[in-house]
Amino acid sequence: MDLWFTEKQTKDFGITAKIKRTLHTEKTDFQDLDMIETNEWGNMLVLDGMVMTTQKDEFVYHEMISHVPLFTHPNPQNVLVVGGGDGGVIREILKHPSVQKAVLVEIDGKVIEYSKQYLPEIAGKLEDPRVEVKVTDGFMHIAESEDAYDIILVDSTEPVGPAVQLFSKGFYAGISKALKTDGVFVAQTDNPWFKADLIQQVYQDVKEIFPITKLYTANIPTYPSGLWTFTMGSKTHHPLEVKQDRFHEIDTKYYTEEIHQACFALPKFVKDLTK
Amino acid sequence: MDLWFTEKQTKDFGITAKIKRTLHTEKTDFQDLDMIETNEWGNMLVLDGMVMTTQKDEFVYHEMISHVPLFTHPNPQNVLVVGGGDGGVIREILKHPSVQKAVLVEIDGKVIEYSKQYLPEIAGKLEDPRVEVKVTDGFMHIAESEDAYDIILVDSTEPVGPAVQLFSKGFYAGISKALKTDGVFVAQTDNPWFKADLIQQVYQDVKEIFPITKLYTANIPTYPSGLWTFTMGSKTHHPLEVKQDRFHEIDTKYYTEEIHQACFALPKFVKDLTK
Numbered sequence: 001m002d003l004w005f006t007e008k009q010t011k012d013f014g015i016t017a018k019i020k021r022t023l024h025t026e027k028t029d030f031q032d033l034d035m036i037e038t039n040e041w042g043n044m045l046v047l048d049g050m051v052m053t054t055q056k057d058e059f060v061y062h063e064m065i066s067h068v069p070l071f072t073h074p075n076p077q078n079v080l081v082v083g084g085g086d087g088g089v090i091r092e093i094l095k096h097p098s099v100q101k102a103v104l105v106e107i108d109g110k111v112i113e114y115s116k117q118y119l120p121e122i123a124g125k126l127e128d129p130r131v132e133v134k135v136t137d138g139f140m141h142i143a144e145s146e147d148a149y150d151i152i153l154v155d156s157t158e159p160v161g162p163a164v165q166l167f168s169k170g171f172y173a174g175i176s177k178a179l180k181t182d183g184v185f186v187a188q189t190d191n192p193w194f195k196a197d198l199i200q201q202v203y204q205d206v207k208e209i210f211p212i213t214k215l216y217t218a219n220i221p222t223y224p225s226g227l228w229t230f231t232m233g234s235k236t237h238h239p240l241e242v243k244q245d246r247f248h249e250i251d252t253k254y255y256t257e258e259i260h261q262a263c264f265a266l267p268k269f270v271k272d273l274t275k
Numbered sequence: 276m277d278l279w280f281t282e283k284q285t286k287d288f289g290i291t292a293k294i295k296r297t298l299h300t301e302k303t304d305f306q307d308l309d310m311i312e313t314n315e316w317g318n319m320l321v322l323d324g325m326v327m328t329t330q331k332d333e334f335v336y337h338e339m340i341s342h343v344p345l346f347t348h349p350n351p352q353n354v355l356v357v358g359g360g361d362g363g364v365i366r367e368i369l370k371h372p373s374v375q376k377a378v379l380v381e382i383d384g385k386v387i388e389y390s391k392q393y394l395p396e397i398a399g400k401l402e403d404p405r406v407e408v409k410v411t412d413g414f415m416h417i418a419e420s421e422d423a424y425d426i427i428l429v430d431s432t433e434p435v436g437p438a439v440q441l442f443s444k445g446f447y448a449g450i451s452k453a454l455k456t457d458g459v460f461v462a463q464t465d466n467p468w469f470k471a472d473l474i475q476q477v478y479q480d481v482k483e484i485f486p487i488t489k490l491y492t493a494n495i496p497t498y499p500s501g502l503w504t505f506t507m508g509s510k511t512h513h514p515l516e517v518k519q520d521r522f523h524e525i526d527t528k529y530y531t532e533e534i535h536q537a538c539f540a541l542p543k544f545v546k547d548l549t550k
Binding site: 011015221226254262 | 281285286287288289290291292293313314315316332335468492494495496500501502527528529530531533534536537538540541542543544546
């Protein structure tokens with residue numbers, strides 16, 4: 001019997017992947033969680049029917065949400081990840097020797113549990129002594145934090161289900177308050193082919209709060225359209241004015257110093273969303 | 276009844292698109308040709324089961340295969356397109372006022388015929404007086420040409436079926452001969468996620484023939500992995516040393532002067548294919 005998992009990325013278009021077996025399936029307190037073993041992408045975490053991460057292409061997302069802001073900040077020591085229960089962003093953050101503490105605030109403990117079990121090369125660094133894992137509401141954690149972090153990364157699901165409030169202006173204002181005076185923030189902000197309105201809205205909201213607001217992209221084959229965007233809000237540090245000697249050797253498969261610059265060059269129809 | 280078209284981009288992964296109807300289906304002398312009307316992407320040309328172009332995202336491919344080399348060359352007058360029967364590359368070429376003649380050599384006249392009928396905004400410029408359309412074998416046309424073109428663009432299908440010989444070293448040597456002494460050549464060379472070997476092979480072959488060989492990328496959501504590569508071979512002009520005043524105003528939706536530079540910045544795992 002051939003089994004295929006299909007994600008409808010829009011109501012009229014999707015991706016489909018042959019699967020070897022379902023490793024785990026559960027309705028958690030927050031969402032439907034499925035872990036499947038696919039032939040093409042290895043193990044794949046699916047939340048509410050949407051691909052969150054796969055063993056084969058996870059490096060793109062995790063490197064690009066992390067290293068662009070962490071190289072933008074001259075001395076990132078305290079880093080917060082909202083969401084990101086698979087642990088991939090934490091793994092990348094810890095590649096920066098300046099980082100002393102990385103806090104992960106994930107609302108759904110089951111994501112952490114099953115990522116540790118089935119995606120060990122992604123989640124393995126959650127055990128590092130520099131990491132503090134809090135299973136709680138990211139929105140509340142942000143509301144309670146002040147002048148606490150150098151970097152905040154929002155590694156959320158799409159703006160449906162538990163992540164809706166993570167795409168609100170109030171949340172970005174809270175992030176600004178939770179950041180130190182030269183803090184940098186990045187959120188994943190979906191794709192320009194199917195979610196242009198979302199990108200536009202987030203960009204305008206962030207721009208009203210952060211002096212430096214920039215959109216950048218990366219290619220993620222299992223995400224809708226393959227072209228993913230990240231929105232950066234920065235208080236003082238400009239991502240395109242990083243001093244050459246700041247770039248240190250780092251073990252990556254996607255990110256390079258060249259990509260750090262180039263990822264901010266937007267295709268015209270994407271650039272138009274920032275106007 | 277819900278009808279969905281699925282392209283298996285690998286044996287274990289694909290894309291699937293809801294269709295309104297099949298506009299035309301035919302086994303030509305060279306390949307299976309299907310024109311379908313999809314909900315998400317508008318009309319879509321499918322050859323041998325593979326998406327060739329769609330009304331919604333065609334601009335990316337057509338702009339990026341054309342404008343990068345046409346801005347690299349200081350005065351492109353005579354341009355050859357091998358393949359490209361849908362006419363999209365011709366449309367982009369003609370946006371450059373220096374172009375006096377654009378020759379299209381397409382092996383399958385049916386591709387031209389049905390593109391004119393169902394993709395008029397893509398194929399419309401095939402009627403321009405500067406355009407000469409030849410329905411013949413591109414490999415033979417190249418073999419018979421010498422010192423004839425400023426630019427040659429290879430807009431072929433995948434290296435299966437009629438396009439196999441368009442991915443051979445002999446073909447690239449022929450292209451070099453067919454180009455003038457400062458000619459520039461670009462071929463579409465598939466994606467790095469599923470076809471890394473092909474990219475590596477083409478790059479090495481082209482590098483043995485052209486003094487300047489460069490790989491660049493663009494995001495094309497309906498193509499496998501969404502990350503597409505183009506390989507450029509150039510005799511004298513370097514794509515990253517284009518004089519600022521060469522860039523003239525041009526009507527595009529993806530290409531910009533910034534993208535011209537940034538598209539050559541390769542993700543690390545792609546850059547590694549050029550070593």
